[in-house]
Amino acid sequence: xxxxxxxxxxxxxxxxxxxxxxxxxxxxxxxxxxxxxxxxxxxxxxxxxxxxxxxxxxxxxxxxxxxxxxxxxxxxxxxxxxxxxxxxxxx
Numbered sequence: 001x002x003x004x005x006x007x008x009x010x011x012x013x014x015x016x017x018x019x020x021x022x023x024x025x026x027x028x029x030x031x032x033x034x035x036x037x038x039x040x041x042x043x044x045x046x047x048x049x050x051x052x053x054x055x056x057x058x059x060x061x062x063x064x065x066x067x068x069x070x071x072x073x074x075x076x077x078x079x080x081x082x083x084x085x086x087x088x089x090x091x
Contacts, residue, residue, distance in 0.1 A: 011064035012036055012071045015055070018046075030054075034067040042070055042087075
């Protein structure tokens, strides 16, 4: 994944830039993703760069704490969460 992740915040949390159509990445969106290489990527939060500069330190801490739990889920637990509508699987 060399060069594919914009900002690794640690603890399985990455911040990824997403381009806005016809405007590029710098004026686009920022997403927070819980990520375990080769296993799981979970979109958690997104915001337009024009709406806010960044996430706050307390939000980063909360994301890292939540990532511990989400990334520890088994495949069966994830399937159950998808089935009951708590998670939505995208391809």
